Amino acid sequence: MAQFWKPGTERPRILDDEEGGVLFYSASPSSSSGFGYASIEKQRQRLPVYKYRTAILYLVETHATTIIVGETGSGKTTQIPQYLKEAGWADGGRVIACTQPRRLAVQTVASRVAEEMDVKLGEEVGYTIRFEDNTNSSLTRIKFLTDGVLLREMMNDPLLSKYSVIMVDEAHERSLSTDILLGLLKKIQRRRPELRLIIASATIEAKSMASFFQPRRRRGLEGDEHGSSTEPAILSVEGRGYNVQIFYVEEAVPDYLRAAVTTVLSIHEQDSMGDILVFLTGQDDIDAAVQLLTEEAQNSKKCSSDALQTSKATIKGALDFYMPFQEKSVCSLRLAEHRLIVLPLYSGLSRADQDLVFLPTPRGKRKVVISTNIAETSLTLEGIVYVVDSGFSKQRFYNPITDIENLVVAPISKASARQRAGRAGRVRPGRCYSCTYILNVLHMLQLPVSLIGGRNRLYTEEYYVNDMSAEGIPEIQRSNLVSCVIQLKALGIDNILGFDWPASPSPEAMIRALEILYSLGVLDDDAKLTSPAGFQVAEIPLITVDSSDGHSMYDVSCHARCDNTDPMISKMILASNQLGCSEEIITIAAILSIQSIWDSVGGSQKKLDEAKMRFAAAEGDHVTFLNVYKGFLQSNKSSKWCHKNFVNYHAMKKVVEIREQLRRVAQQLGIVLKSCESDMQVVRKAVTTGFFAYACHLEAYSHNGMYKTLRSSQEVYIHPSSVLFRKIMKGEC
DNA sequence: GAGCACTGC
Structure with a gap:
């Protein structure tokens, strides 16, 4: 039937x-x-x-x-x-x-x-x-x-x-x-x-x-x-995807971004209709590529001979990379007839901008989506027939010695490469162009040696077959383990070092996590959860977030780039009970657990910075957050108010939601909900009780705003997204 | 002067 x-x-x-x-x-x-x-x-x-x-x-x-x-x-x-x-x-x-x-x-x-x-x-x-x-x-x-x-x-x-x-x-x-x-x-x-x-x-x-x-x-x-x-x-x-033909470059090109752009143009010129998905590493790359492609598309629209000349040269260059193209000849440019719709895609974009990529491609046009890893797993685009893979992604690495997490551009694994290629075969047989690059020297310096291997890798077939690692490094081996350890402890697993993992984290990272939890008073001398503080901290549902604005930590007035970890936030909440500022601290904790409360609509960074300064508090980002939250409440949680002040409305709604959840849990733990009104001194005390491990001091003769952490004399700087960035710090630091 | 991608009572 x-x-x-x-x-x-x-x-x-x-x-x-x-x-x-x-x-x-x-x-x-x-x-x-x-x-x-x-x-x-x-x-x-x-x-x-x-x-x-x-x-x-x-x-x-x-x-x-x-x-x-x-x-x-x-x-x-x-x-x-x-x-x-x-x-x-x-x-x-x-x-x-x-x-x-x-x-x-x-x-x-x-x-x-x-x-x-x-x-x-x-x-x-x-x-x-x-x-x-x-x-x-x-x-x-x-x-x-x-x-x-x-x-x-x-x-x-x-x-x-x-x-x-x-x-x-x-x-x-x-x-x-x-x-x-x-x-x-x-x-x-x-x-x-x-x-x-x-x-x-x-x-x-x-x-x-x-x-x-x-x-x-x-x-x-x-x-x-x-x-x-x-x-x-x-x-x-077996799967149900269509066959995807893979093309590798013959030899390396010096610039994967340019190579990706020229590859898109050559697909557009030579291959039948179908949308293109390009994988690059981050916002900077993507914005640059979008600009390059848009310029090319506009040049061809004008049909000026100069522009055509340039395009032809670029495309000719791209064709040389790929063996299958060598027999073909560049006959004509059809860019003018079939215009490209170039769209960026990354998580930092507003929802409205992200939704653009899902609109059906108009007849006779070709959509090019230039994306981060977000299109590798998190969302699926229909109609993609061609994939251009730079072979790189941004990955998080954790250094247990300095206790700092870094985001670095690193080569992807074979599993990732296959997954990316598979994005081309969802509607009909597709093609994947594995792009090429020479590792940027600056990136190399930040990369763990194990990722580099003996020589510069190029994403040729040879590289894929012989050198690309089969699978990526599991996240557990690239992360701060503080929240992971406390979770296991709460489940009664005392012998953390002997725990049987699918992939074991490094002993250094494990020891660092135990050390931090011990110093917070969450673990005792036998590395068991303390009562009641340890159990309470484990009970509070908070997430670990990447550092960006406000996710950084500071010694009351110094705001350096570091990551928040949930037990520290939980400890801060517990401390607020005695200090009588739990309402304020819970607001701060809720804001710390989301990506960002700011919204740079239309990409105007300058306007966002100005808006930020309207809320800025001399005490730092945490108190600034309180000001934003207060303003949001006074506006009756208005989306208009948010828009006017470059505040992300959806983020604030989420803050309200998380805040409610935290208040419930806090009450269950016997924390009295109390506001300290305008006494910011107690708020700062509560924050430092949780985050003292990141305390740092301004170097006496520092001309560039360098701080050093008290714990390990690690060099740190105030993050540019902080309201304290470029402020002159005196005295208490 | 800067933000891969996710996620929890």
Whole structure:
């Protein structure tokens, strides 16, 4: 009873998800007629994963852990939980869990599965993300949630006893919380042999994951008392993506940005229609590339012979890079006829600007999206046929010696390169141009030696095959571990150094984290959580954020570039209780946990800086935040007021939300909610109680505003986004 | 004079 589209009638809209998941007609949403359901059923059966239904159920039945490697579009995320339910894994009040690294994925997958099962979302199928629990404890049998939420759930139920099967999806991304979760799940398995784990991922090195889940002392293949094997099973499912032809450069070019731009122009000139996605590293690169391309497009529009000459030269240059092009000749330029629509894409853009990339490309035009890694995993663009890959991304690195996290441009892994290329094959067969570069010398100086290897790498085929690392370095080996350690401690794991990780963090980073927690009074001499402070700090749900405005730390009046870590914020909240300024400190904590409250609409940095100065407080960024929050409340939380003052309205709404959550938790912990009114002295005291580890002093003869940290004499500077930037500091520092 | 991408009771 498949539904067919009849030409002449309105074409049914086909929905597709991040996973490539299930196709169905939105014309018959959760139809109860039976007709729509049948069509969904047919669609489900067409997914690659369907062929493996019996095999998956058999493996889950007989193995404690099953590793499923499935490329994009296999349908594993939406189908496997349903198969499990159909096979009875949710009987007797048990729940099937499926975790995702991102909130959006949790929501979309959950609503898709509810629709396929023809049930109301929030009942039999539900989801939980921070601030949003769309489940019903007596009804929900399939539950989607972020891996962070599942970690939180372990605080109340360390064995996760209500779940019969836990599927950890996108495990190849190796995010911090996924890795912690995997380590803990392995531990739970020993206490709960009946628990089933499914580790699902796209490009994981299945064998290394399997050996992680291998029990330490092999019991042999005869199985345990539950009749299941403790050896992990591995199953591979093919994807549904189209073939993507890969092109490598023949040899290096000195400038990957220019190479990317000329490659786009040559695709535009020589290849059939279809949108282009370019991967660069960050805002600076992207803005520069957008400008270059826009100029080229405009030049060709004018059709002046000079401009054409330039374009021709550039394109000719680009063609030389690629073998497949060498036979071809540059006949004519069609830039004037088929104009390019060039769009930037990165998280710092306003929502409205981001949404532009999703607009359908007008007939006869070609869209070029120039993006950061955001388009690699977090969002999916339809209609992309060509991908240009610079081979670089910005990655976070943590130096435990200086306790400073850095963002550096580094070569991507093979797994990343494959993922990027796959973005071209979603609608029809595509092409990926692996761009080329010579490592910028300045970048090289910041890079860990291990990433560089013996010589400058170029993204030729040879480089890809021989030199590119198979997978990226897991986040846990690149991060400050303070919040991770406290989470494990709160779950009663005392021997942190002996914890079994999918990838072990460096001992230096671990020791640094323990040291900081000890100095905060959160851990005692035996490295156990102190009571009550330690347990209270662990209870407060705060996130670790990257440094940018205000996420930096300062010694009351010196604002240096450092990262906030949640136990420090939590400690600050606890301290505010005695100091009688909990209302103010909770506001500050809420603002510290979001990216930025500022909004540079239209990219006018100068106007934003001016607006900032209207709120600026001599005490520094934290007190400045209080001023902004006060203004927001006085305006009656008006979006107009925000716009006028270059404040991000959506960010402020989120601050209000987080603030409410923090107030609830604080009250549960016995903190009295009290305002200190205008006494900023106590606010500053509370801030320093949490962040004293980052205290620094202005160098006596410093002419360039250099500070040194008290702890390790690390050189630090006030961040340019701080209201204290370029202010002359005197006295107390 | 500067902000890869995510995320939590």
